[in-house]
Amino acid sequence: MIPLPRAWQLTGAMLIGAAVGVVLGVVAMLQVEAALRPDAVIALVLGVPTVLGLLFVLTASRPWITALGASILAVAPGWFAVLVLIQVVHGG
Template sequence: MIPLPRSWLLTSAMLVGTALGVLAGVAFTVLVRSPIRPDFVIALVVGIPTVTGMAVVLLSGRRWVTMVGAFILAMAPGWFGVLVAIQVASGG
């Protein structure tokens, strides 16, 4: 059984995770200038936080560990959203 924290704590962790994902997406877009294949970038941006976050949530034994897993899991949509917004704005 996955120990769930209070709903407002879980929601807050996910909100902060999404915001950090947006910031990470902007920062890495500014810092990395070498051409990288888009499918590889999408796999990294969506895959790594999703797999890591799900593993932490599924293997958690404490409520705060579940909250950390949700935080990591919520980074993927924020980061991916920034990449999509940049691609749309650049006309690609």
């Protein structure tokens, strides 16, 4: 059984994770100047946080580990949204 934290703690962890994802997306776009394949970037941005977050959630023995896993899971949509917005603004 997955130990769940209180609803407000889980929501807060996911909100912080999404904010971290937005910041990571902006920082990545400013720092990385190499031309990368879009499918590789999507796999990296969505795959790595999802696998790590699910690993934390599924192996959690304490509620705070579940919250940490949910926070890591929430990084992916924030990061991906920034990358999509940058592509839309640049006409890509």
